[in-house]
Amino acid sequence: MNNSVPITYSIIDKQYLLQIVQNRYAVGNLINIQFHIRSLNDSYLIKTNENRYILRVYRKWQSWDDVGFEVDWIAYLNHQNIKTTQLIPQKDGTLFFSIDAPEGHRSLALFLYVENISHRPLTKSTAYTSGLALAQLHQASLPFKSQYNRFSLEQSHLIDEPLKGIDRWYQQTSLKEQLPIIHQYALRAKKCLNSLTKNPQEYGPCHGDTHFGNVLFTEQNEAIWMDFECCGMGWWVYDLACFYWALKIKWAGWSIEYQDPDDIIWQAFIDGYQSIRSIDQHQWQVFPDFVIARGIWALGLHPNNIDDWTTQTMDDSGDFFLKHLELFKTLSS
Structure with a gap:
């Protein structure tokens, strides 16, 4: 037109x-x-x-x-x-x-x-059920093939493109001196992603946005993962990393009630997942880098959508940015 x-x-x-x-x-x-x-x-x-x-x-x-x-x-x-x-x-x-x-x-x-579905408080029980449902989704998707070529959840989508938005926005703020540190963590994550092979038992269609706002529960307490707009081919450990990232960042926009400590929730989620699919030592080794990749994607999301969402969606206080720096530091210690 x-x-x-x-x-x-x-x-x-x-x-x-x-x-x-x-x-x-x-x-x-x-x-x-x-x-x-x-x-x-x-x-x-x-x-x-x-x-x-x-x-x-x-x-x-x-x-x-x-x-x-x-x-x-x-x-x-x-x-x-x-x-x-x-x-x-x-x-x-x-x-x-x-x-x-x-x-x-x-x-x-x-x-x-x-x-007849709703969000539930995040507890040991709901975390376990969420992990189990995600593993079922991954397991069922092992044979999946598509005629369509969607973007992959790899370096370009998770790190390179978000970094452009991060640099463009935060260069205008008091946090600009922290940008080299973000780039150091990004380089670490890129090296990890680029070293991985696409083992069909570890790589396939990922949900790509497994935070608490996207899992709802039936009246029978079954978990349902919704909203696939961030999906793509990638390493399934990324979906686990997204859940962990969400647990540590606790973005206020999700309006989730956390009724159990983080460690209890995370262990229950992993227990639920591993009741269907095992997580091997290699996946745990690369896990921190996938959490970093998720964090960089999240930091770049709003700057890269300012033209549609307006600057009012940005965190003027810098708390969101600094919380990620603290998480990256913890993952690297």
Whole structure:
């Protein structure tokens, strides 16, 4: 679409989206649609006379292949009876499509809204169940192959691109003198990642964002990992590192109640995971570097999305930055 004014991000008219869903999906009579969540992508809540659905409108940073891989994997997990969000195919059987938005092509996919699930306080019990569910997801994904080539959770995505955002933003702040230290830790993590082989028992599709906001629980206390927008091929130890990182950073935006000490929660999570999949000594050796890689990705996330999210999402106090430095120091001691 040609525009005289360059556009980086647009909000699609919800009635237009409702009409698209009506034309493309056999979901019954549509009642209404609401803009539900604005994050890395846009999510709309749709109500019909029978069910509720989430329409994901992906941002332009995710290519056709990026989205194709994600929905391909989710459809595979649905077929394997792994508890997660359920992808809804279109009338023609395809899983996603694109529209020509002002800023360029944006992909869309429809998911069944998962009812009767909720966040729970983080305890020994919920941590164990979360670890077990993640191991089941990894184990079931061993044979998974996709025709789509999504970005991988390796050096470029986890370290190089985030560092650009970190440098660009923090050079303007009082924390700029700390940037060389961040780069030292980044170099350490890069050396580790580049030394690894892609052993099929250790490397495969990763969730990529296994923090507490993305795991919900059924009324039967089963854990369900949601929100695969950060997924990609990578070493599965990265998903473990993401959980550990979240436990140590405790970002306030998750609104999670921590009812047990960190050590109890972490051990329970690992026990749950290892009830399905073992973690060998080599994975534990590289684990600290994956936590560092996750931290660098997180530090670069907001600076690299300022144009969409605005500077109000940045931590002016510097606490988020300094907390990561302290975590990196602890991991290196």
